[in-house]
Amino acid sequence: MAETFTVVPEALHNRLVEAAxxxxxxxxxxxxxxARFCASASTHGIRTHNAIKALHLxxxxxxxxxxxxxxxxIRRLPSRFGAxxxxxxxxxxxxxxxxxxxxxxxxxxxxxxxxxxxxxxxxHYLWGGGYVIEAARRGYIAYTNCTAALAEVVPFGGRFxxxxxxxHSWGFPTTEAVGFPVVVDWxxxxxxxxxxxxxxxxxxxxxxxxxxDAEGLATTDPAKAVALLPFGAHKGYxxxxxxxxxxxxxxxxxxxxRSRWADDGEKHTPCFYFxxxxxxxxxxxxxxxxxxxxxxVRSVIQDILGHGNEACLxxxxxxxxxxxxxAEAGGLLFTAVEMDAFDExxxxxxxxxxxxxxxxxxxY
Amino acid sequence: MAETFTVVPEALHNRLVEAAxxxxxxxxxxxxxxARFCASASTHGIRTHNAIKALHLxxxxxxxxxxxxxxxxIRRLPSRFGAxxxxxxxxxxxxxxxxxxxxxxxxxxxxxxxxxxxxxxxxHYLWGGGYVIEAARRGYIAYTNCTAALAEVVPFGGRFxxxxxxxHSWGFPTTEAVGFPVVVDWxxxxxxxxxxxxxxxxxxxxxxxxxxDAEGLATTDPAKAVALLPFGAHKGYxxxxxxxxxxxxxxxxxxxxRSRWADDGEKHTPCFYFxxxxxxxxxxxxxxxxxxxxxxVRSVIQDILGHGNEACLxxxxxxxxxxxxxAEAGGLLFTAVEMDAFDExxxxxxxxxxxxxxxxxxxY
Numbered sequence: 160m161a162e163t164f165t166v167v168p169e170a171l172h173n174r175l176v177e178a179a180x181x182x183x184x185x186x187x188x189x190x191x192x193x194a195r196f197c198a199s200a201s202t203h204g205i206r207t208h209n210a211i212k213a214l215h216l217x218x219x220x221x222x223x224x225x226x227x228x229x230x231x232x233i234r235r236l237p238s239r240f241g242a243x244x245x246x247x248x249x250x251x252x253x254x255x256x257x258x259x260x261x262x263x264x265x266x267x268x269x270x271x272x273x274x275x276x277x278x279x280x281x282x283h284y285l286w287g288g289g290y291v292i293e294a295a296r297r298g299y300i301a302y303t304n305c306t307a308a309l310a311e312v313v314p315f316g317g318r319f320x321x322x323x324x325x326x327h328s329w330g331f332p333t334t335e336a337v338g339f340p341v342v343v344d345w346x347x348x349x350x351x352x353x354x355x356x357x358x359x360x361x362x363x364x365x366x367x368x369x370x371x372d373a374e375g376l377a378t379t380d381p382a383k384a385v386a387l388l389p390f391g392a393h394k395g396y397x398x399x400x401x402x403x404x405x406x407x408x409x410x411x412x413x414x415x416x417r418s419r420w421a422d423d424g425e426k427h428t429p430c431f432y433f434x435x436x437x438x439x440x441x442x443x444x445x446x447x448x449x450x451x452x453x454x455x456v457r458s459v460i461q462d463i464l465g466h467g468n469e470a471c472l473x474x475x476x477x478x479x480x481x482x483x484x485x486a487e488a489g490g491l492l493f494t495a496v497e498m499d500a501f502d503e504x505x506x507x508x509x510x511x512x513x514x515x516x517x518x519x520x521x522x523y
Numbered sequence: 524m525a526e527t528f529t530v531v532p533e534a535l536h537n538r539l540v541e542a543a544x545x546x547x548x549x550x551x552x553x554x555x556x557x558a559r560f561c562a563s564a565s566t567h568g569i570r571t572h573n574a575i576k577a578l579h580l581x582x583x584x585x586x587x588x589x590x591x592x593x594x595x596x597i598r599r600l601p602s603r604f605g606a607x608x609x610x611x612x613x614x615x616x617x618x619x620x621x622x623x624x625x626x627x628x629x630x631x632x633x634x635x636x637x638x639x640x641x642x643x644x645x646x647h648y649l650w651g652g653g654y655v656i657e658a659a660r661r662g663y664i665a666y667t668n669c670t671a672a673l674a675e676v677v678p679f680g681g682r683f684x685x686x687x688x689x690x691h692s693w694g695f696p697t698t699e700a701v702g703f704p705v706v707v708d709w710x711x712x713x714x715x716x717x718x719x720x721x722x723x724x725x726x727x728x729x730x731x732x733x734x735x736d737a738e739g740l741a742t743t744d745p746a747k748a749v750a751l752l753p754f755g756a757h758k759g760y761x762x763x764x765x766x767x768x769x770x771x772x773x774x775x776x777x778x779x780x781r782s783r784w785a786d787d788g789e790k791h792t793p794c795f796y797f798x799x800x801x802x803x804x805x806x807x808x809x810x811x812x813x814x815x816x817x818x819x820v821r822s823v824i825q826d827i828l829g830h831g832n833e834a835c836l837x838x839x840x841x842x843x844x845x846x847x848x849x850a851e852a853g854g855l856l857f858t859a860v861e862m863d864a865f866d867e868x869x870x871x872x873x874x875x876x877x878x879x880x881x882x883x884x885x886x887y
Contacts (some may be wrong), residue, residue, distance in 0.1 A: 236807060240636025242606045243804035272604025273639050275800070279807035300772070317832030329761075331768050341768060343761035375831065391755035397693075397707035397838045400827070404695050404705060407823035408664070408816060410807035415826050426811045436639070440607035443600060443643035443774035447790045452772060459771035462779050463764070467739065468681030474761045 161522040164492035167501075169198050171513060172491050175501065176210045178508045183222045184229035185252060192255035199289050201491040204481030207353070208286040209493075211500045217252075220283065220308060225420050226428075227252055227282040233259070242271035245409070246278045250428060253284035257303070257431060261290045264435035265299055272440025278431035279410035283308055288344035290433070291330030292478070295340030300436040301330045306406040306429040308418040312348045312387045315396035318375020320386035321415050323429075324348045325402035330475075332438055336457035339479030347399035348387040355381045368392075406430035488521050525886040528856035531865075533562050535877060536855050539865065540574045542872045547586045548593035549616060556619035557581075563653050565855040568845030571717070572650040573857075575864045581616075584647065584672060589784050590792075591616055591646040597623070606635035609773070610642045614792060617648035621667070621795060625654045628799035629663055636804025642795035643774035647672050652708035654797070655694030656842070659704030664800040665694045670770040670793040672782040676712045676751045679760035682739020684750035685779050687793075688712045689766035694839075696802055700821035703843030711763035712751040719745045732756075770794035852885050 173194040180190035197210035206212075221227035231251035238245060244263060248256045260276040267274020284290070287303045294301035307323025314322055324346040331341040349369035358365055359381035368377050370384035378384055389395030403414055411417075412426035420427050438452060446455040464471050485492060493501065502512040537558040544554035561574035570576075585591035595615035602609060608627060612620045624640040631638020648654070651667045658665035671687025678686055688710040695705040713733035722729055723745035732741050734748035742748055753759030767778055775781075776790035784791050802816060810819040828835050849856060857865065866876040 238636065238804065240801065240804040241634070242638075243636025243801075245805065245807050247807055247809065270605070271635055272602065272607025273637055273798075274606075275637050275804070277805045277807065279809060300769075314827055314832050314835045317828075317835040319830040319832055321827045321830055321832060329765055331772075333768070341764065343765060345758050345761070390758050393838070394709050394754055395758070397709070400705065400838065401693055401707060403823055403827060404697070404820065405664075405805065407820040408695075408802050408805045410809050410819070411823065412811045412819070413823060413826040415830065424812045426809075432805075434637075437604065437607075438772050440602065440604040440639070441609065441641045441769065441772045441796075443609050443611055443641065445611070445643060445774050445790075447776045448788045455774070455776070456768065456771040459767055459775065459777060462777040463678055463685045463767060464681075466683040466685055466779065468678050468683055468685060471678045471681045474757070474764065 162494060163520050163522045164494060165498050165515060166488045166490040166519040166521055167493055167513065168490045172201070172210065173198055175505055175508070175510055175513070176214070178510050179210070179214055179504055182508045183217065185222070186230050189229065189252045189255050192258050193252060195258070196254040196285065196289055198491060199293070200286055201493070202482050202485045203289070203292070203478040205286055205289070205478070208289075209497065211497060211504070213285055214504065216283065216285070220418065221252070226250065226308070226418060242267050242274045244276045246276060248278050248281045248431075250280055250282050253282045253431070256281060257284040257290045257433070260431065260433040261294050261301060261303075261435065264301070264433050265294060265297070268299060268435040268437040268440070273434065273436045276433045277409045278433070280426070280428040281305065281431045283429065284431060287326050287328030288330070288342050288478070291328045291344070292340050292342050292475070294435055295330030295332045295342065296334060298332045298438065300332060300438055300441075302434045303328050303432060304402045304405065305431045306402050306411055306414065306417065307346070308429055310414045310417060311352050312389055312399060313371055313375065315389060315393045318371065322389070322399045322403060323414060323417070324351060324387065325399040327398060327402070333456055333460070335453035337460055337473065339482070340475055341473050342475035342478060344474070347389050347395045347402075349390045350387065352387060355384050355387070405432045484523070488519070490519075492521060526858060527884050527886045528858060529862050529879060530852045530854040530883040530885055531857055531877065532854045536565070536574065537562055539869055539872070539874060539877070540578070542874050543574075543578055543868055546872045547581065549586070550594050553593065553616045553619050556622050557616060559622070560618040560649065560653055562855060563657070564650055565857070566846050566849045567653070567656070567842040569650055569653070569842070572653070573861065575861060575868070577649055578868065580647065580649070584782065585616070590614065590672070590782060606631050606638045608640045610640060612642050612645045612795075614644055614646050617646045617795070620645060621648040621654045621797070624795065624797040625658050625665060625667075625799065628665070628797050629658060629661070632663060632799040632801040632804070637798065637800045640797045641773045642797070644790070644792040645669065645795045647793065648795060651690050651692030652694070652706050652842070655692045655708070656704050656706050656839070658799055659694030659696045659706065660698060662696045662802065664696060664802055664805075666798045667692050667796060668766045668769065669795045670766050670775055670778065670781065671710070672793055674778045674781060675716050676753055676763060677735055677739065679753060679757045682735065686753070686763045686767060687778060687781070688715060688751065689763040691762060691766070697820055697824070699817035701824055701837065703846075704839055705837050706839030706842060708838070711753050711759045711766075713754045714751065716751060719748050719751070769796050848887070852883070854883075856885060
């Protein structure tokens with residue numbers, strides 16, 4: 160069944176979202192980054208991190224919950240390493256920190272071929288794919304990981320949640336090759352806790368090996384699930400550990416205490432890690448059949464998705480299709496329920512709700 | 524039931540293995556690296572890549588099969604990027620190339636905080652964990668991936684094998700924290716093709732979603748399995764794609780033609796990618812409770828493996844236990860069948876077989 164979406168021009172959307180951030184005490188620059196991020200999430204069909212969700216999370220855990228400090232300033236630590244920077248984010252809103260970190264990594268990669276920025280005392284950047292996708296669109300290979308705000312995942316063979324859902328995001332500059340950036344971006348748990356709650360409401364079973372009950376035994380009953388499992392058994396466990404270890408080297412503290420604010424001598428903040436590679440710094444320049452680098456990447460992808468694999472999707476393809484649809488519609492696409500939530504948001508900020516009579520609708 | 528192992532001093536082992544490599548035309552330096560690698564694999568209990576297996580693979584695909592050129596020299600390509608190098612390995616034996624690449628990355632990380640070496644026209648380096656584990660033991664965070672020699676894995680949602688088993692290996696300098704390096708190291712397929720063949724011989728079923736039949740449908744019957752599946756559905760598929768994309772940016776050609784030597788204008792060699800990070804380049808220096816970096820890493824790991832998770836293993840722990848046992852025994856541990864294979868190898872090289880009367884045995 161087709162669903163109807165209202166087309167909201169990005170500038171209109173961003174004005175309201177910026178006002179909402181500013182109302183919470185964020186600076187103009189932070190609010191602009193927050194709005195830019197939400198517009199990007201909506202553009203790419205990432206409805207779990209649109210403005211409504213982002214502001215709700217900020218209310219619960221961010222400026223409303225002690226995790227985030229509006230107006231905080233990044234402190235750049237001295238480093239003897241030219242291709243590396245370490246920042247203390249002082250719990251600044253994650254989105255402006257992440258955008259600036261990726262920008263800094265790009266500058267480092269331009270000079271050194273590769274660059275990294277580590278961030279201590281971070282606050283949730285929401286959707287890592289959003290940062291690497293922009294770097295990839297600008298021609299760079301980008302990677303980020305972070306420690307998730309809460310320990311919700313049980314290590315392989317264990318029974319108690321001590322790991323975050325710890326996502327990894329890789330973006331590749333494949334626009335010239337296939338029309339969009341390939342973006343490999345997911346959490347290291349099989350499902351998110353939000354999905355468990357949704358399946359519980361819908362009275363539907365979980366996939367196997369996605370969650371454990373209070374005894375630490377795998378369960379498909381969302382009502383009995385108390386913690387998540389990593390995907391791919393020991394392999395996903397290892398990938399989740401990578402984020403915890405990188406964070407531990409940066410300055411992150413015990414995962415079970417993360418985001419649990421207490422005066423216990425521990426730190427309670429997540430960490431971010433960013434890395435950008437200039438594709439020319441990888442190139443041996445000797446591509447078969449006189450292809451250039453982009454043509455070579457295209458040929459490799461065509462080979463992978465040939466031979467009967469034509470129905471396979473590339474990671475990032477769904478997001479690219481959403482972006483294409485958004486561009487075609489001439490604005491961000493929101494459902495009726497989402498539009499009502501924006502009206503509510505406008506009321507909270509003392510702003511006029513969007514005049515829907517002036518907005519187009521689209522059905523898909 | 525306990526198994527009996529003969530304890531072979533590493534110097535004795537290496538002398539024979541070096542002779543075997545030299546007999547095949549490899550230089551003294553290549554042969555030494557080949558022996559060093561096999562000793563490391565045996566030390567860490569990686570029996571799939573001990574000397575017998577490594578020399579067998581070299582016979583089938585390397586110096587005996589056209590994949591590898593004994594005595595080939597690495598060509599270092601000019602680069603405008605200080606923290607990055609690109610090498611043309613000219614199909615040199617993978618082990619000396621990989622050891623040298625990791626060494627070079629360490630030098631780059633010492634100067635820039637992070638360094639990378641990309642290798643075009645590579646030949647199989649056998650066990651990526653072997654390179655990162657040594658860097659980790661020396662205090663560095665190390666990572667490598669490569670494109671596997673053959674396309675054996677079906678992309679998620681596809682039916683035909685167009686991807687390699689494409690492993691990823693991460694090593695972390697956690698010896699001070701937990702006594703050994705954490706090493707996350709695995710292929711992106713659920714199982715290896717060798718495992719399918721073993722289960723077929725033993726008339727045992729495959730795990731679910733590990734392989735497909737000729738129609739591209741998942742099967743647990745090893746006799747019907749013609750191709751492998753990535754672990755974790757789209758997530759493992761994405762991880763496998765990462766290696767193919769990195770290789771495509773370096774100079775790798777079509778995965779379905781890899782190692783299928785033909786005069787078709789394509790390239791048929793795998794690629795390697797190496798990266799090393801200096802842990803001080805990540806550190807914000809602000810660890811809770813005045814811990815130093817290693818103490819902080821230890822506390823984080825203790826938290827993850829606490830709370831009822833004490834039975835969980837860390838990735839790399841099994842290998843560390845094997846290394847401990849090897850050190851305690853005072854030499855590399857080989858089964859009777861493996862010892863016979865070494866005698867056969869000695870005969871082939873015109874060397875005297877090891878005098879077993881002088882060698883200890885150990886039962887475990």
